[in-house]
Amino acid sequence: MKASPIPQFHLYGEQESFADPGFVHIETIESRSRRNLWEISPHRHERLDQLLILRAGSVRARIDMDEQVLSGTVAIYVPAMMVHGFHFGEDVDGDVLTFSPELGRSVLPAHYPVQLFPGQALMLRLTDCQAAAIDPLIEQLRLECSGHDGGRIAAAGWIVALTLLHVERARALSGETAEASLESARQQQFRALVDTHFAAQRPVSFYAERMGLTEKTLTRMCRARFGCAPKQYLHRRLLLEAQRMLIYGSATIAEIAEELGFADPSYFTRFYRRMTGRLPSEHREGLPVH
Structure with a gap:
């Protein structure tokens, strides 16, 4: 008898799954969590990474065996196939980016020394300055994803890569370990x-x-x-x-x-x-x- 699987989605609650190296999606955390009573049950994504940027509010985040309660300005990175679940406070303000790992890699030069997709989870508090550098990128990504202009997939890739670069800089300054980055x-x-x-x-x-x-x-x-x-x-x-x-x-x-x-x-x-x-x-x- 085959074991009952861990729930696996494309986007949370959506069973359809497909391989698309240019896939990127952005939505507010509230838009999906509110209709699920602020609870995103443990699940994983086979082919997609996620980056959550919280500006305010609180979250109980569980990623594999690690569980933390965070509040304020926070970045949470979840690689593909890693089990994760969240319970958000009703005052949460933030966005979740879901993207193919290939999207951002495609715009980085082959000799680039920093691995922006480290293969391990990250839960990181951001300073006001760090958040201020990321916020305009989130808004630009929202515009690219909602529009139909030429080159929007390439633009989205650059924005995702730049956003992750800012998160990596914040991680380095915080002293958090990221062994896989090298x-x-x-x-x-x-x-x-x-x-x-x-x-x-x-x-x-x-x-x-x-x-x-x-x-x-x-x-x-x-x-x-x-x-x-x-x-x-x-x-x-x-x-x-x-x-x-x-x-x-x-x-x-x-x-x-x-x-x-x-x-x-x-x-x-x-x-x-x-x-x-x-x-x-x-x-x-x-x-x-x-």
Whole structure:
């Protein structure tokens, strides 16, 4: 029996999904959250990143295993396939940008040193000056998305990239970590391969061959970037998906085990306990707010 999936949408509440490297959408946070009683239940987007810019109000944001309560001027970045949910205060004022990761990358020069799409979530408080630099870009993006002028997709890509650049500058000044911002092309390739194949539980040799590397070179890269051997990284990715499915999905433990490539639920239980010190059933109630 196939495990019950974590809800997956194009835009929240909309099941249609399609690949469009030029896709970009902007709307106020209020427009969608009000009709859902200010609650955006945990879900994910297969092919789209999101950036939320709050100018006022509050939000309880949950992204994978991290939950925070934020208020004031805030930027929240959610990469594709990362589970996220929000509960907004009724006084919230802000916008949510939903876009294909390829949109902004397409306008950056190949040698650009900063990776604007880091592959990890970000919840960041902005200063008034930082927000003042972003606000005009949001308004310009709104105009491009609502109009029909020539070149609007290219213009939207530049605006998205520039907006993310401002967020990256704010992150750097705040001292927040963003290890993935300096990932090499090979490191990004490895992450993408793991995200695609982790449930098949393929050996390290599979990834090394796909990347044209020896296992020794791949191990050296993983230890330098991720602080662990490739096999440990694969186990961490498998554990993350298991935690997502336990907390946000409705599948049984046996169904999750099957979905993640374990031949027997007992093998999955032993793996989970070895990785976390807990039984899978103990994670059903979720995690406390940090």
